[in-house]
Each structure stands twice: as C-alpha cells, then as structure tokens.
Amino acid sequence: MGELLSGLKRTHMCGLLTENEVGREAVVMGWVQRRRDLGGLIFIDLRDRTGIVQVVFDQSLGDVFRKAEKVRNEYVLAVIGDVVKRDEETYNPNISTGTIEIRAKDLKILSVSDTPPFMIEDDVNVSESVRLKYRYLDLRRPKMQNYLITRSKVAKIVRDYLIDHGFLEIETPYLTKSTPEGARDFLVPSRLQPGTFYALPQSPQLFKQLLMIAGYDRYFQLARCFRDEDLRADRQPDFTQIDIEMSFIEEDDVIELNEGLLKKVFGDVLGIELKTPFLRLTYQEAMERFGSDKPDLRFGMELKDLSDILKETNFNVFRSALSKGSIRAINAEGCGEKFSRREIDALVDLAKDFGAKGLAWISIDSDGPKSPILKFLTEEEINGIIKRLNAKPGDLLLIVADEDAVVFNVLGRLRLHLGRKLGLMKKDDYKFVWVVDFPLLEWNEEEHRYTAMHHPFTAPKDEDIPLLDSQPQKVRAKAYDIVLNGVELGGGSIRIHSTDIQEKMFKVLGFTNESAWERFGFLMEAFKYGAPPHGGIAYGFDRLIMLLTGTDNIRDVIAFPKTQNGSCLLTDAPSPVDLKQLRELHIKVDI
Structure with missing residues (x-):
C-alpha cells in the first residue's frame, strides 16, 4: 500500500x-x-x-x-x-x-476493473439475462445487497426464536432414497453401487418424523430442498425452507407457535406489529368466497353463489351447468362505467383462457342493467342477482356457470386480475390467513387414482378415518397452510404416527402393501417402536424474503438463482460431463 x-x-x-x-x-x-x-x-x-x-x-x-x-x-x-x-x-x-x-x-x-457491462446502480435498465450472467456485479447493487442482508437477518431471527422455544437445529441428509410421490426427484448415481441412485431431498419430511420418533421433541432446520419440476416466477429447482417439527402437539399448538414467529420476523424486520391470532378459513370457505385456497384478503370482490336464485331458470347455459356444478359471480365495483366494451370482451377472452366456456356479464347503468343475457332471464332472476351481489350503478357483474372446480378457478383468477388492474393490492398491507381442513385427497384424472393433497404422511381428521374405506373423497386432513396476500408462505400438518393408518393411506393412494413397504418401510417400521403424536410446518424461506423486501421476483432474494428453464447463466450449468465420469458411474447418455 x-x-x-x-x-x-x-x-x-x-x-x-x-x-x-x-x-x-x-x-x-x-x-x-x-x-x-x-x-x-x-x-x-x-x-x-x-x-x-x-x-x-x-x-x-x-x-x-x-x-x-x-x-x-x-x-x-x-x-x-x-x-x-x-x-x-x-x-x-x-x-x-x-x-x-x-x-x-x-x-x-x-x-483495477474493466468497464462493467452495466452501471452498478439500483435503477439501471438491463435485461435479467445479463444480470444473471454477471451476477457478481448485479449483487454489488445496493438494492440487491439489501435483499441478501435482509435474508441473513431473517435467518438469525428464525434461529433465535426457535431455539428460545426449545427447538434443536439438526441437519438431515442431502443424499437419500427416491420416493417419487409428488414432484420429480433429482437423481444422483452411485459410483460404488452401480445401477443405483440417491435422490436429492424434496423436503426433510421423513427424516424429521424419524427425529420425533427418536425423541428429539422439537426440531428445525433451514433446509436446502430440490424438486425437478416445471418452474414459475416464484419457484427454483433448489430452494430453502424453514422446516419445523414438534411432538405431543395438536394443530393449534403449531399455529400458535408460528404466529409468534411471524410476528417476531415482521416486527424486527419491518417494524410492523402483526395482530394475532390470524384469521382462519376452512378450505371450503376459502374456495367459495375467494375461488382459491390461497386467498388474497387485501380486497373484497368475493364470489357469490347464484345457484339458488337461478335454480328454475330457462336459460339453457345456466340450467345445464346446475346439473353438474354451480353458478357464481363477482362484483367488479365501478368497472361498469370504467371499462369499455372492448375491455369487457377482453375479460371474456381471459375467462376462456382460464378454462371457462364463456363469461356472462351484467353492467349496471344509471337507468338499469345492461347485458346480452338479460333476454334469457326473468325480472325476478335479474333482481335476485343484483341484490345478492349488492350491485349499484356503475358496477360490473361477472358470472361463470360450470363445474365447481372450473367456476372457482376462473372467478378466483379473474378476481386477482381485476385486483391488480384496479390497484387494490397494496404491497404494504399484510393480510395473513390460515387455511385449514383441507381435503386429504384429490382425484388425479391422468393416473385415475387419488393423490395426497399435501403428502401421504398427513393425518386424516379422527372423525373421518372410517370414510377412508367408503368415501375417501370426503376425508378432511389435519392440514393447514399459512397464506399472505395470496401467496402460500408455508404448509404443514399433523402426521400419521400409526403403521395401520399409514398402510391404509397408502392403499387409498393405490399402493400395494408390498410397494408401500418397499418405498416407505423404514418409516412404518419405526412407527412400531413408540411414535409420539407429532406435526409441523415448512415455510418457503425464499418466498418469505420476497414478500418482506417487496420484490416480485424470487430470483432477487437468492444469491445465485437459476433461470425459468433451470439454467445458471453464470456457470453455464447444467452442462455435459466427461465420458470418463459417465463410465465411472456406468451411465450411457441416449438423447
């Protein structure tokens, strides 16, 4: 110097x-x-x-x-x-x-430094692909550094809070057994045992349950997880979750602990005093009111059921829908006078993109309702619709008639689209809600079998266990998701801790007894040696940081993220490997 x-x-x-x-x-x-x-x-x-x-x-x-x-x-x-x-x-x-x-x-x-490909400033206008290629430069920008500083701060808050509440931080393996039931596994070939493979963990689920059986009572981990699935803006192939498991508890214990954790995080990071307890909605109520099991509560525009009003309708489109589903609507307040006919037609096209056969609409003008469908409805039906939706001059009523799953999906997504378009989703407004009482199972049309809505280790409601044999579609789960502003932050459940119930669950999912024991026998064997009642939750840590920092892109809060096709533009991964490496692993590439 x-x-x-x-x-x-x-x-x-x-x-x-x-x-x-x-x-x-x-x-x-x-x-x-x-x-x-x-x-x-x-x-x-x-x-x-x-x-x-x-x-x-x-x-x-x-x-x-x-x-x-x-x-x-x-x-x-x-x-x-x-x-x-x-x-x-x-x-x-x-x-x-x-x-x-x-x-x-x-x-x-x-x-010294060459001239960088972009200015190291927060407001620099540069494509994300360039930012990701030169990630080490992008991370010099103050905004990006603040994202990662916040991430580090939240990790410490979480660790301190859980340790203060009697939890132990315990690591679980990265190389484990492939148990495909959900997303695809990332497979790792074994050189020492040719023809066999490890899997990178989609979550530490089975290991944290085994830790409860081992008597550790309260476990947590900031766990790295891996899922080989199609990516979206808020997903990465490798990600971090806050993983928590507790013994001798019920649903309320998990919920109460985690409300305290979120209150601590938001208080320390944003200076916001969250009011607890958070609202709880059953899965059915969330779907019927908001068309989603991840409801955004920052604005109203709730779904209303019109089926009873139109049960005697002569309108063929509505009548045929009632034989297999329902007729529901939302009131886009003020949009009747704000939106042009072209904008309304755009909503119709959007509804079709979401899976609807069509979208009926009624605009409420100062001199009464206007709509192409009015000629098919009686005055009593029209008045009933207007009253049910509490419509007033200037409002726009959007109606979907179909199977419930279609109706909920279309109206739920239209509601969010309009919420964004009308500026109803304020970033500094934090609305938490627990969604509880999920169905244990959902029907998979492609595979013609039931699959677990959460995962196969979720316990059914005690009173619904007899229905597993006769009416499995009616069984509710001891499951709960924590949702913030339409984003699922985390999900969890009380777990099955009985070999008999776990075997019954696998049977309903289409497993033979032999295949269930082949894949999960180590867990069911452990249940035979004194398994305590236990349950837990896992948060998407990256999503939590995304919401805390106010960015819309999950890649912003990850130091070295992948693109939407799973590529790393910085290191050019994934990439071919030497033939020597493949021979050592007894792998032949056939593409």
Whole structure:
C-alpha cells in the first residue's frame, strides 16, 4: 500500500461513518461508485455493502493525487484520511454519510476493473439475462445487497426464536432414497453401487418424523430442498425452507407457535406489529368466497353463489351447468362505467383462457342493467342477482356457470386480475390467513387414482378415518397452510404416527402393501417402536424474503438463482460431463 497505509487495516465501513468520527483518522476500503475530476480536486464515491462515503483528493497530495486521476468506476481502493464535516451547502441527503467526507492522505489501488457491462446502480435498465450472467456485479447493487442482508437477518431471527422455544437445529441428509410421490426427484448415481441412485431431498419430511420418533421433541432446520419440476416466477429447482417439527402437539399448538414467529420476523424486520391470532378459513370457505385456497384478503370482490336464485331458470347455459356444478359471480365495483366494451370482451377472452366456456356479464347503468343475457332471464332472476351481489350503478357483474372446480378457478383468477388492474393490492398491507381442513385427497384424472393433497404422511381428521374405506373423497386432513396476500408462505400438518393408518393411506393412494413397504418401510417400521403424536410446518424461506423486501421476483432474494428453464447463466450449468465420469458411474447418455 501507500506509505501511510502500509501495515494498516480497515478501521471503518464506508456507510457506517458518522459525525462522531469527525476529526479522526479513518481507513476505508471498497469499490469506486463514481469519480468526479474538478481540476484541483477529485471526488470519489467509495462504496461497500454498508453504503457510500465521499473521499476528496487535493492536488497538493502530489503522487497520491496523480494515482487518483487514474482511478475509474469499480476499481477497488484503500484510502486513509481524516473525517471532516462537509459545508452545509454540499450535504447529500441521499446517503447516510451525506454530512461528512474523508479528506484523503494516501491511496492504494488494490484492484483495477474493466468497464462493467452495466452501471452498478439500483435503477439501471438491463435485461435479467445479463444480470444473471454477471451476477457478481448485479449483487454489488445496493438494492440487491439489501435483499441478501435482509435474508441473513431473517435467518438469525428464525434461529433465535426457535431455539428460545426449545427447538434443536439438526441437519438431515442431502443424499437419500427416491420416493417419487409428488414432484420429480433429482437423481444422483452411485459410483460404488452401480445401477443405483440417491435422490436429492424434496423436503426433510421423513427424516424429521424419524427425529420425533427418536425423541428429539422439537426440531428445525433451514433446509436446502430440490424438486425437478416445471418452474414459475416464484419457484427454483433448489430452494430453502424453514422446516419445523414438534411432538405431543395438536394443530393449534403449531399455529400458535408460528404466529409468534411471524410476528417476531415482521416486527424486527419491518417494524410492523402483526395482530394475532390470524384469521382462519376452512378450505371450503376459502374456495367459495375467494375461488382459491390461497386467498388474497387485501380486497373484497368475493364470489357469490347464484345457484339458488337461478335454480328454475330457462336459460339453457345456466340450467345445464346446475346439473353438474354451480353458478357464481363477482362484483367488479365501478368497472361498469370504467371499462369499455372492448375491455369487457377482453375479460371474456381471459375467462376462456382460464378454462371457462364463456363469461356472462351484467353492467349496471344509471337507468338499469345492461347485458346480452338479460333476454334469457326473468325480472325476478335479474333482481335476485343484483341484490345478492349488492350491485349499484356503475358496477360490473361477472358470472361463470360450470363445474365447481372450473367456476372457482376462473372467478378466483379473474378476481386477482381485476385486483391488480384496479390497484387494490397494496404491497404494504399484510393480510395473513390460515387455511385449514383441507381435503386429504384429490382425484388425479391422468393416473385415475387419488393423490395426497399435501403428502401421504398427513393425518386424516379422527372423525373421518372410517370414510377412508367408503368415501375417501370426503376425508378432511389435519392440514393447514399459512397464506399472505395470496401467496402460500408455508404448509404443514399433523402426521400419521400409526403403521395401520399409514398402510391404509397408502392403499387409498393405490399402493400395494408390498410397494408401500418397499418405498416407505423404514418409516412404518419405526412407527412400531413408540411414535409420539407429532406435526409441523415448512415455510418457503425464499418466498418469505420476497414478500418482506417487496420484490416480485424470487430470483432477487437468492444469491445465485437459476433461470425459468433451470439454467445458471453464470456457470453455464447444467452442462455435459466427461465420458470418463459417465463410465465411472456406468451411465450411457441416449438423447
């Protein structure tokens, strides 16, 4: 380093200097955000992850000044100088150090930099593919650094809270047994046992249940999980979840603990005092009111059932729907006068894209209702619809008639579309809700069998166990999801802890007794040796951070994420491997 910097270590982070350090000497190190040469003075904004400080070089410094003239953006510097108060007219209110600066005494260029492919600024306009290719540069931007700093902070809050509540942090294996029942596994070939494979865990589910059987009572882990599934904006092939399991508890115990955890996180990170207990909705109520088991409660526009009003209708479209489903509607308040006919037609097309055969609508004008379907309805039916939806002049009523699953899906998605379009979803409004009493099973048309709505280890409601043999579609689960603003943050359940019930569950799912024991025998065998009642929950940690930071892109809160097709643009993974590696694994690629 320079003469004055020789042997000295960094004394301060750039963004943490305050007026308390005025008159003192400081050594700072970081990246050049920008350089301004005013002839006899050079101003350099030096940046590290805590923020920016302005450094001033005077030409009287001689060689040091000439070194400063060579500096360019993103050079890495070490600077020693005196902290001084700025003249009031030069204050910079946009940075935390805006009332002070460093008068440089010496400078060392630690590393030079080529011109980066984009400016290291929050508002830079650059494609995401470029950002991901040069992720190490993207992560220098203050906004991105704040996302990861928040992530680290939340991880500590979670750990401290759970440890304070008697939990043990225990790691579970990354290399485990493939038990395909849900998303696809990522498979890892075994070199030592040719022809066999490990699977990367989709979750630590079975291991955390085994830990309860082992007597550890309260377990948690910030677990890395892997699912080889089609990606969406809020999903990654490898992700992190807050994984929790407890013994000798019921649903209310899990819910109460986790409300306390969320209250702590949102209080410490955002300064928001969440009111507990959170609202609880049954699965059926959530579907009937919001068309979704992940309801966004920041706005109304609830679904209303019109089936009873139209049960005697002569309108063939409605009458045929009632034989197999229902007729339901939402009131888009004020949209009757806001939306043009073209915009209404666009909603009809959108409903068809969502799976509806069509979308009926009624616009309420000052002189009465207007709609192409009015000629098919009686005055009593029209008045009943208007009353049920509490419609007033200016409103737009949107009606779907079909099987319940279609009606809920279409109206639920139209509701969210209109919520976004009308600006009803405020990011700083946090509406939590527990969705409970899920169906234990759902019918899979492709496979012609029942599948578990959550997973095969979820316990049925005690009173519904007899229905497993006769009416499995009516069995409710001891399951619960925590939803925030239409996003499922986490889900969990009370687990089966009896070999007999677990065998019965696998039978309903279409497993033979032999195949069930082949895949999950180690768990059912463990149940024979004293399994306590237990249950838990897992949060999508990445989703939680996404909501806390207010970004819409889950990749923003992951240091090195994949694209939507599972590629890493930084490292070019996945990529081919040497034939030698494949031979060692006894693998032949056939594509």
